[in-house]
Amino acid sequence: MMARIDTLLAQGFSFSVEMSPPKTDEAAARLDDVFDALAPVHPTFASVTYGAGGSTRERTHEVVLRLLTRGDITPMAHLTSVAHSRAELVAVLTGYREAGVQNILALKGDPPPGADGWPAGDFNHAIEVVELVKEVGPFCVGVAAHPEGHPQSPDLATDRKYLAEKLRVADFAVTQFFFRVDDYLGMVEDLAARGVDKPVLPGIMPILNAGSVRRMAELCGAALPAEVIRRVEAVSDDPVSVRSVGVEIACELGSALVDAGAPGLHVYTLNKAEATLEIARALGLGSA
Numbered sequence: 001m002m003a004r005i006d007t008l009l010a011q012g013f014s015f016s017v018e019m020s021p022p023k024t025d026e027a028a029a030r031l032d033d034v035f036d037a038l039a040p041v042h043p044t045f046a047s048v049t050y051g052a053g054g055s056t057r058e059r060t061h062e063v064v065l066r067l068l069t070r071g072d073i074t075p076m077a078h079l080t081s082v083a084h085s086r087a088e089l090v091a092v093l094t095g096y097r098e099a100g101v102q103n104i105l106a107l108k109g110d111p112p113p114g115a116d117g118w119p120a121g122d123f124n125h126a127i128e129v130v131e132l133v134k135e136v137g138p139f140c141v142g143v144a145a146h147p148e149g150h151p152q153s154p155d156l157a158t159d160r161k162y163l164a165e166k167l168r169v170a171d172f173a174v175t176q177f178f179f180r181v182d183d184y185l186g187m188v189e190d191l192a193a194r195g196v197d198k199p200v201l202p203g204i205m206p207i208l209n210a211g212s213v214r215r216m217a218e219l220c221g222a223a224l225p226a227e228v229i230r231r232v233e234a235v236s237d238d239p240v241s242v243r244s245v246g247v248e249i250a251c252e253l254g255s256a257l258v259d260a261g262a263p264g265l266h267v268y269t270l271n272k273a274e275a276t277l278e279i280a281r282a283l284g285l286g287s288a
Contacts, residue, residue, distance in 0.1 A: 002074045004140035005103045006171040009199045014044040014264025015285050021059035037273035041280045050078035080109025081123040097137035105142045106130045127166045145173040147183035151221035164194040174266050177205035178222050181256045202257050205268035206275040207246025247275050251282040
């Protein structure tokens with residue numbers, strides 16, 4: 001049985017990664033290669049996403065169990081409530097509990113694109129999912145945080161209020177990716193003022209493709225600062241240079257977060273190892 005993430009975070013600085021479930025058997029084999037490549041960095045844990053509306057439920061489960069079998073990286077399974085009944089979520093959680101999975105990221109989630117008519121599910125808020133996870137088993141539960149506010153929140157104050165409520169029940173949080181250190185620090189200070197001091201891991205996503213990061217930023221509500229846009233657009237005619245600048249920006253952000261006392265860094269890998277390893281090398285992590 002692998003460790004709880006809150007126990008790992010209590011031991012010191014964390015460097016974690018996020019993966020998406022592979023869509024094919026060939027992609028699954030390549031994902032194992034990614035985990036092998038990341039081994040020298042000794043990731044504290046790897047979170048495995050859960051497709052919109054639970055569309056990757058089985059493959060998420062397969063990757064999480066594969067990590068348990070490997071034994072070198074602690075897995076955290078994402079779980080969303082959209083389009084799921086309470087009974088369905090209990091069944092998924094029971095399966096994880098019986099398999100020895102100890103860490104769950106509890107999310108409300110989104111329905112699949114164009115999923116008009118999908119059932120909303122039995123829960124309206126992520127905190128209800130957190131409470132259910134705690135009810136089903138002795139899981140360590142993480143939640144999502146948005147330094148700039150969730151795009152569906154009416155305002156930042158409301159978003160922070162709900163985040164504080166989630167973290168009073170959950171064990172830690174992982175942020176959506178962002179590009180301004182002050183957004184993260186402001187969120188942590190706001191939580192502290194509300195009496196919440198659970199660890200909040202900042203999420204970093206290196207820009208590997210200018211077009212894709214713009215689309216993802218729009219979906220999650222992350223702002224692309226003018227300076228980031230300027231640096232990327234200055235080399236936009238050269239994909240290799242865009243990638244180089246994107247990794248450089250991620251390294252600068254990671255360094256600033258470490259200097260500011262963040263409890264760790266969570267890298268959105270896009271199922272590739274190279275950029276994550278470059279960030280680890282730049283920050284002197286592991287033996288990468």
